[in-house]
Amino acid sequence: MNIRVWLGRVLVGAGIACGAGVRGGEDTLSLAGRWRLALDREDAGVAAGWFARPLPERVRLPGVLTAQGWGDPITTHTPWTGGIVDRSWFTEPEWAPYREPGRVKVPFWLQPERHYVGVAWYQREVTVPAAWAGRRVVLFLERPHWETRVWWDERFLGANDSLSTPHEYDLGVLPRPGRYRLTVRVDNRRIVDVGENAHSISDHTQGNWNGIVGRLELRATPPVWIEQVQVFPGAATRTARVRLQLGNAGTGAGSGLLLLECMPARGTDRGGFRARHPVTWTAEGAEHEFTHSLGPEAALWDEFHPALYRLIATLVPEGGGEPARAETVFGLRDFATAGTQFTLNGRPVFLRGTLECSVFPRTGHPPTDVASWRRVLDVARAHGLNHLRFHSHCPPEAAFVAADELGVYLQVECATWPNQSTTLGDGRPVDAWLYREADRILRAYGNHPSFVMLVAGNEPGGPRHAEYLRPWVAHHRAADPRRLYAGGSGWPQLPEDQFHVTPDPRIHAWGAGLKSRLNARSPETVTDYRAYVAAHAVPVVSHEIGQWCAYPDFSGLHRYTGLLKPRNFEIFRDSLRAQGMLGQARDFLHASGRLQTLCYKEEIESALRTPGLGGFQLLDLHDFPGQGTALVGVLDAFWESKGYVTAGEFRRFCHHTVPLARLPRRVFREGERLEAEIAVAHFGPAPLHQVTADCRLVDDHGAVHRQARFTRQDIAPGSGQALGTLRLPLADLPVPARYRLVVRLTETSSRPGSDGGGAAFENDWDLWVYPAAVSTQVPPAITVVHQLDRTALDVLNAGGRVLWLVPRDQVAADPRHGPVALGFSSIFWNTAWTGRQPPHTLGILCDPAHPLFAAFPTDAHSNWQWWYLITRAGALRLEALPRRLRPLVQVIDDWFTNRRLGLVFEARVGPGRLLVCSVDLDTGPDDDPVRRQFRRSLLDYMAGPRFRPRTAVTPEQLRALVAAPQPAGR
Numbered sequence: 001m002n003i004r005v006w007l008g009r010v011l012v013g014a015g016i017a018c019g020a021g022v023r024g025g026e027d028t029l030s031l032a033g034r035w036r037l038a039l040d041r042e043d044a045g046v047a048a049g050w051f052a053r054p055l056p057e058r059v060r061l062p063g064v065l066t067a068q069g070w071g072d073p074i075t076t077h078t079p080w081t082g083g084i085v086d087r088s089w090f091t092e093p094e095w096a097p098y099r100e101p102g103r104v105k106v107p108f109w110l111q112p113e114r115h116y117v118g119v120a121w122y123q124r125e126v127t128v129p130a131a132w133a134g135r136r137v138v139l140f141l142e143r144p145h146w147e148t149r150v151w152w153d154e155r156f157l158g159a160n161d162s163l164s165t166p167h168e169y170d171l172g173v174l175p176r177p178g179r180y181r182l183t184v185r186v187d188n189r190r191i192v193d194v195g196e197n198a199h200s201i202s203d204h205t206q207g208n209w210n211g212i213v214g215r216l217e218l219r220a221t222p223p224v225w226i227e228q229v230q231v232f233p234g235a236a237t238r239t240a241r242v243r244l245q246l247g248n249a250g251t252g253a254g255s256g257l258l259l260l261e262c263m264p265a266r267g268t269d270r271g272g273f274r275a276r277h278p279v280t281w282t283a284e285g286a287e288h289e290f291t292h293s294l295g296p297e298a299a300l301w302d303e304f305h306p307a308l309y310r311l312i313a314t315l316v317p318e319g320g321g322e323p324a325r326a327e328t329v330f331g332l333r334d335f336a337t338a339g340t341q342f343t344l345n346g347r348p349v350f351l352r353g354t355l356e357c358s359v360f361p362r363t364g365h366p367p368t369d370v371a372s373w374r375r376v377l378d379v380a381r382a383h384g385l386n387h388l389r390f391h392s393h394c395p396p397e398a399a400f401v402a403a404d405e406l407g408v409y410l411q412v413e414c415a416t417w418p419n420q421s422t423t424l425g426d427g428r429p430v431d432a433w434l435y436r437e438a439d440r441i442l443r444a445y446g447n448h449p450s451f452v453m454l455v456a457g458n459e460p461g462g463p464r465h466a467e468y469l470r471p472w473v474a475h476h477r478a479a480d481p482r483r484l485y486a487g488g489s490g491w492p493q494l495p496e497d498q499f500h501v502t503p504d505p506r507i508h509a510w511g512a513g514l515k516s517r518l519n520a521r522s523p524e525t526v527t528d529y530r531a532y533v534a535a536h537a538v539p540v541v542s543h544e545i546g547q548w549c550a551y552p553d554f555s556g557l558h559r560y561t562g563l564l565k566p567r568n569f570e571i572f573r574d575s576l577r578a579q580g581m582l583g584q585a586r587d588f589l590h591a592s593g594r595l596q597t598l599c600y601k602e603e604i605e606s607a608l609r610t611p612g613l614g615g616f617q618l619l620d621l622h623d624f625p626g627q628g629t630a631l632v633g634v635l636d637a638f639w640e641s642k643g644y645v646t647a648g649e650f651r652r653f654c655h656h657t658v659p660l661a662r663l664p665r666r667v668f669r670e671g672e673r674l675e676a677e678i679a680v681a682h683f684g685p686a687p688l689h690q691v692t693a694d695c696r697l698v699d700d701h702g703a704v705h706r707q708a709r710f711t712r713q714d715i716a717p718g719s720g721q722a723l724g725t726l727r728l729p730l731a732d733l734p735v736p737a738r739y740r741l742v743v744r745l746t747e748t749s750s751r752p753g754s755d756g757g758g759a760a761f762e763n764d765w766d767l768w769v770y771p772a773a774v775s776t777q778v779p780p781a782i783t784v785v786h787q788l789d790r791t792a793l794d795v796l797n798a799g800g801r802v803l804w805l806v807p808r809d810q811v812a813a814d815p816r817h818g819p820v821a822l823g824f825s826s827i828f829w830n831t832a833w834t835g836r837q838p839p840h841t842l843g844i845l846c847d848p849a850h851p852l853f854a855a856f857p858t859d860a861h862s863n864w865q866w867w868y869l870i871t872r873a874g875a876l877r878l879e880a881l882p883r884r885l886r887p888l889v890q891v892i893d894d895w896f897t898n899r900r901l902g903l904v905f906e907a908r909v910g911p912g913r914l915l916v917c918s919v920d921l922d923t924g925p926d927d928d929p930v931r932r933q934f935r936r937s938l939l940d941y942m943a944g945p946r947f948r949p950r951t952a953v954t955p956e957q958l959r960a961l962v963a964a965p966q967p968a969g970r
Helices: 004-009 093-099 370-382 396-407 429-445 465-479 531-533 554-559 569-577 582-608 649-651 790-797 865-868 928-943 955-959
Strands: 028-032 033-040 057-061 119-128 136-145 146-154 157-159 167-173 178-186 209-219 225-234 237-247 254-266 275-280 285-293 308-317 324-330 333-339 340-345 348-350 351-356 389-391 409-413 451-455 482-487 501-503 542-543 617-618 657-662 668-669 673-682 690-700 704-715 718-729 737-745 758-771 782-785 803-807 841-846 889-893 902-907 910-916
Touching: 057 209, 119 782, 119 803, 136 146, 136 178, 146 167, 157 167, 178 209, 209 910, 225 308, 225 324, 237 254, 237 275, 237 308, 237 718, 254 285, 285 582, 308 865, 351 409, 370 396, 389 617, 429 451, 429 465, 429 649, 465 482, 482 617, 501 790, 531 542, 542 582, 542 841, 554 569, 554 582, 569 582, 582 617, 582 649, 582 657, 582 718, 582 865, 649 758, 657 737, 657 758, 668 865, 668 928, 673 690, 673 704, 673 737, 673 790, 690 718, 704 718, 758 865, 782 790, 782 928, 790 803, 790 902, 790 910, 841 865, 865 928, 902 955
Parallel strands: 351 389, 351 617, 389 409, 409 451, 451 482, 501 542, 542 617, 668 758, 782 803, 803 910
Antiparallel strands: 028 209, 033 057, 033 119, 119 178, 136 167, 136 209, 146 157, 146 178, 225 237, 237 285, 254 275, 254 308, 308 324, 333 340, 340 348, 657 673, 673 718, 690 704, 690 737, 737 758, 841 889, 889 902, 902 910
16 A cells, blocks of 8 residues: 555544644644633732632633733833833933823833733633543643643643743543643743843843733643654755654553655655654653665755755554654754854855844734744845844744745744843753753754754853853753754853854944944945954854944834834834924934945945855844834834835845945045955855956946956855956046946856856945045135134124034033934944943935035935044034024934934024034045035035025024033133
């Protein structure tokens, strides 16, 4: 008989599946629906025997308690789970309206309508089918939060404290079918202190919720069952080592036949095997291991061809007992290292990743359905990413299933961030718990090919944390070699680590402020992580790069229809409205978002330029709405676009193949020569053959002014591979102008295994070319002053034109927050959680069509030429001026303060016309073509007929722009 037909017959009524399996409906009994409920605020229920009596209230499971109206209203005393760095909300008058009872809004994170931390009891009656007589029964709770304790009638079944894996309770072989009372006690207090900011429990992200989500069901198995199946693939040999554990519910020793069938599941129609093995078991069960070849044509799993196989194991007892069945899905892949590079099936792999911090505002918890995770991963892949790091949490199985299908590499963490409220290595409960949790994760999700890295947690702390983590890494490396291990993300760097996830402070670091690379160094595309890589002997993944913010997207608040509400955004919107700028919110978002995109492009390209780097992890592709509200994503918290950069544009500089240009500078004078090393980062499915590199210098209208081509060459996998040096003369170009250097790589020959003939990849960089000589002479009709003195006022009162260049060291500071620190980059993370780390602003906003910019080409937002102006400027606080006055160059402020700021504005003072500029345009203008050209453009505008300011201001209002003179001797 055909074995597949035979299996189909014997599997009717067989046991549960394991891993990524599928269960038969008659073997499961769903427990979804109405349950009884009691809140146990005093934790008195166990002693009082609540499991032995009906509970009084009603709730639905799966579900979250507070989403159904249970718990306490939010107050100033709500016992949040999570550190609060900026505590001004509790004390400062400006926050007082948001501390009023019944109207409480916090700026730290998204907030639920109600909050509950403590014990809740859930109860219902269950009717066990008569067909289950003589079968073993298991209670399966996919994702409780957090600790569960279970009673079956009045029999205590035990407790489970996993944050990462399903809670399962073995009821054994029930003496009778019929009606039973099931009671589950759920406690979401900090059962084990995994760190108050760990994303597995923190209100910063998913929230510390109480409830059970995902599948809730009873499962029936034969009394001798297949407890688990683990598959250890050998990609090089096309083999699978199958390790099975058999369970026995007290039926005594026995023997039988184990049938194994492996078949293609997805992405291939080749490979597999069928096998029969006689097996035995004792009264305690048994373990067996077998190795089988899938055949030389078996397909390997990777991001380009995520081929999957399904393994079905059937145990047929001798003497006609009930067959047991289990199935799992796996992929043939070997994820390993070669020096400082990751390899997959022997091919170099570069991780282009983002964090996933359990940010799901509608549900308040990570999804348990595959479709939701497919959507998240599809969005990440559309932006050129191939990797997700789960920061201090582990997702449900649905995430692994989706990643298996789509070819995404996952780094999982054991639900800890132990460096604040707790630390490792001190003998606290978290030490033992972390071993248990990792073992549970490997057991539950170990077969998934997408699961390539496991880490204990984020940024561990304590004087003995490294001493603790070294054996932790060694233990799990030995126990399960299917993936790579490290002790922590961020630090430490242990000899046992197989990779490091750590920052390079020379490129990107907390605390760098205005000394950071993007703010302290003039624009270039040369810097890379080469020295950083050389300091490591294992692959290095650049830790949490980016963290550049955009302004809040108030247009997306209607999307918060679920558990967590955007009260923090509402506070910031109120503040913007109070300053009279709410109508500019969309412009602020777009301009700051374009600056954010520039910063991300440069950071990502720095990583791709670096030979030997293992990869990068963004923090984050989408917004992180906690820790003071960190709007670091080009996508919102729902993984949806904010409208200022498309996935296709992002993918130009973030993809498996990216053209690169090493440009020592971005600004040139007419007559100079542009020199750049053209390179490529290529991690596609195969080498590229006979590639041409076409380079074009294109203006804003699309006209090509210069072009060059490099000869055909083959490109092997690797980062920062040089293709040649580009030299383009810049004489006789229209100036001043912005140009784009566009580099296009085209594969002109197709060979077996290549990307295919015609594969093309394109990237571009903005450059500016200014006149070699520009007059800095002030037109006779204009008076230039550096203070609003009697001379300036006399000119204005006579109807004259005055350019007031305000020295940046004279700009008035904010009386509460001090000086506004300008930098080129946008805000790093957010000012509330970094101690107001500078810069405090999000770039500039202007109208490129305004005549002020007739001789100074610009976008509506900051671009790299503005670095030369912003880094020599002070932000003018315009609160004292009429609200209808809009600066010609506006500075977008931090959303916590929403001050009216500007670098350039114009006004009428009596019959005179005044233009105020706080950019230093005097010091060495001949040495800086950008400031020289900007000064020329200002003067030309002021001298022309279109300089007609409309808003009148008084000298008293203007004097508020500058700091009061200090008394002598100070």
